[in-house]
Amino acid sequence: MNMFSEIKKNFGFGCMRLPMNGEEVDLAQVSDMVDAFLEAGFNYFDTAHGYIGTKSEPAVRECLVKRYPRDRYVLTDKLSGHLYEKEEDIRPLFQKQLDACGVDYFDFYLMHSQTAESYAKCQRCRAYEIAQELKSEGKIRHVGISFHDTADVLEKILIEHPEIEVVQLQFNYVDYEDVSVQGRKCYEMCVKYEKPVIVMEPVKGGCLVNLPAEAQQVLDELNGGWSNAAYAIRYAASFDNNIMVLSGMSSMEQMQDNLNAMKDFTPLTQEEHAAIQKVCDIFRRQDLIACTACRYCVDGCPANIDIPSLFACMNAKKLFRNWNTDFYYHDVYTVQNGKASACVECGACESICPQHLPIRSLLKEVAKEFEK
Numbered sequence: 001m002n003m004f005s006e007i008k009k010n011f012g013f014g015c016m017r018l019p020m021n022g023e024e025v026d027l028a029q030v031s032d033m034v035d036a037f038l039e040a041g042f043n044y045f046d047t048a049h050g051y052i053g054t055k056s057e058p059a060v061r062e063c064l065v066k067r068y069p070r071d072r073y074v075l076t077d078k079l080s081g082h083l084y085e086k087e088e089d090i091r092p093l094f095q096k097q098l099d100a101c102g103v104d105y106f107d108f109y110l111m112h113s114q115t116a117e118s119y120a121k122c123q124r125c126r127a128y129e130i131a132q133e134l135k136s137e138g139k140i141r142h143v144g145i146s147f148h149d150t151a152d153v154l155e156k157i158l159i160e161h162p163e164i165e166v167v168q169l170q171f172n173y174v175d176y177e178d179v180s181v182q183g184r185k186c187y188e189m190c191v192k193y194e195k196p197v198i199v200m201e202p203v204k205g206g207c208l209v210n211l212p213a214e215a216q217q218v219l220d221e222l223n224g225g226w227s228n229a230a231y232a233i234r235y236a237a238s239f240d241n242n243i244m245v246l247s248g249m250s251s252m253e254q255m256q257d258n259l260n261a262m263k264d265f266t267p268l269t270q271e272e273h274a275a276i277q278k279v280c281d282i283f284r285r286q287d288l289i290a291c292t293a294c295r296y297c298v299d300g301c302p303a304n305i306d307i308p309s310l311f312a313c314m315n316a317k318k319l320f321r322n323w324n325t326d327f328y329y330h331d332v333y334t335v336q337n338g339k340a341s342a343c344v345e346c347g348a349c350e351s352i353c354p355q356h357l358p359i360r361s362l363l364k365e366v367a368k369e370f371e372k
Contacts, residue, residue, distance in 0.1 A: 003165070003196060003243075004142065006074050006107060010237055010244055011262035012044035013037050014200065015060055016051045016294075017248035025052060025059040033255045034063050038072060040259045046198075046246050048078040048112060049097050050296075057100035065102040075103060076198075078112035078146060079127055082352070087125045094134060109140040110168055113296070113354055115149040119157055128161050142166060146200065148354030151185035158193045168198040170292070170354070171242065172208060173235045173276050174283050175201075180290070180356055191241050198244040202236040203229050205292035212319055215282040218275050229254070230261035231268075235276055238267035288315045289362055290355050297349035297359060303338040307349060307359060310340050314366045329370045340367035 013034070019026040045064060047056045057077070064073060077097050084090050098104065109131055111122055122128060131143045144166035147154055158164060167190050175181040190197050203209060209228050211219070219231060226234070229247075236245045245262070249255045268276065293308040301307065310333060317325040340363040349359045 004074075006043075006141070007244065008043045009041055009262070010242070010265065011042050011233070011258065012046055012076075012198070012244050012246040013042070014246040014248035015045060015047040015056045017250045018052060018056065018059055019250050020052075025055050027059060027062055029252060030059055031063040031067065033249065033252055034067070036252070036255055036259065038068065040263050042259075042262075043072060044074045044076070044244055044246075046076045046200075047101070048080060049083060049093070049100070050080050054100075057097060061100065061102035070103065074107040075101065076108035076110065077101065077106045078110045079122075079131070080112040081118040081121050084125065087127075087130070090125060090127060090130050091134075094130075094139070098139070105139045105141065107141045108166065109134070109143055110166075111143075111145040114145045114147045114153075114157060115354075116153045117351070119153070128163075132163060144168065144198070146198075147186065148356075151182050151189045154186050154189045155193075158189065158195060162193075164195060166198055166243075167195045168200055168246075170201045171197065171199040171236050171239075172202050172204045172232055173280055174204055174208065175290075177280070178290070187239065187241065196243040197239075197241050198246065199236045199242050200246050201292050202245050202247065203232045205294070207288070207292070207315075208232040210319075211279065212282055212286060215279040218278045218282070222272060222275050224272065226261060227257050229257060231272065231276065233258060233261050234265070234268055234272075237262065237265055286318060288318060289357065291315075291357060292355060294354060296352045296354065300348045300352065301338075302346060302348070303342040303344055305338040305340065305342060305363070306333050307363070309333040309337075310366050310370075311362065314362075314369060317369060326370060339371060340364070341371055343367075 019029045045060060047060050049057060084093050111127060131140060134140045135143055142165045144164055145157065146168035148170065169186050170181055171183050171187060176183040187197060211228055219228060233245055233247060236242055247258050249258060289311045291308050291311040295308055297307045313325045313329045343360060343363045345360045353359060
């Protein structure tokens with residue numbers, strides 16, 4: 001199913017986790033990755049103003065827009081709720097995004113990270129109406145949403161805004177039956193209202209790359225020759241209503257692996273589906289923190305805590321129980337940033353977390369584990 005003729009294939013380049021050279025985007029490597037991506041026949045790129053501390057859009061401009069004609073690529077950007085406060089802020093912000101990317105229009109423009117709270121703000125500021133005005137002016141080709149809430153909230157938005165053309169969902173094999181993410185229910189809601197899905201987080205922020213040993217053995221026994229990331233991406237792409245699967249690649253190695261999986265795409269076999277189900281069962285026994293490292297929680301933290309990195313340390317500790325996680329906690333992630341115990345419990349992180357994690361309670365658990 002593909003209503004959008006400009007999209008060539010069902011795999012997209014997510015520009016949220018680009019390779020870095022210190023604090024700056026590695027433009028040379030990103031340019032090489034863009035070349036490989038386009039040469040393989042793909043053309044969909046996804047960015048947002050806040051990605052990589054506002055460095056993603058300029059990187060797209062330098063590595064893609066300045067180097068290729070406009071008809072060679074499809075570009076998606078998003079309206080993030082924390083970047084505007086009133087209706088009058090939206091158009092200047094939109095123009096700032098166009099300028100940052102170096103384009104005259106966006107192929108897709110999404111109301112970013114819609115939840116019940118952020119949707120209420122969009123309604124108050126007429127964000128959906130302004131997006132339609134921009135579409136009528138030729139500055140947007142297609143309007144959609146990215147979504148992080150329950151299926152009933154999604155249904156409310158789709159009913160109240162039938163003009164929505166596409167929904168970007170967090171969708172991966174671990175979250176499909178997760179009671180908090182509601183991957184299956186949200187997917188089925190999109191099918192019900194005939195809204196094609198763009199998949200984000202198919203590898204769950206990298207969590208489905210480094211599997212528990214028991215789960216790894218299950219995939220190894222398939223002898224399919226695919227990487228863990230490839231199985232995850234192919235899983236998401238195997239659903240008929242998923243027209244696009246995004247991957248946030250941060251190295252040429254990851255790019256080549258993903259292209260290998262998707263250039264001549266084949267859906268998962270029945271045997272592979274059964275193996276994935278076994279992996280899900282194993283994951284559900286691990287009791288890991290379901291953080292995808294989107295880093296929305298970091299900027300507003302008054303204690304300057306690198307929350308996703310500390311949660312990654314905690315998950316690694318649960319999985320591997322080795323000294324390495326303690327080293328990263330004490331000597332890497334809390335040298336320039338606050339420790340978990342520095343949390344002042346303001347709740348700012350929880351209000352913006354797409355996964356609805358009880359971050360304050362989890363930080364207490366992290367402090368108990370690493371700051372004995």
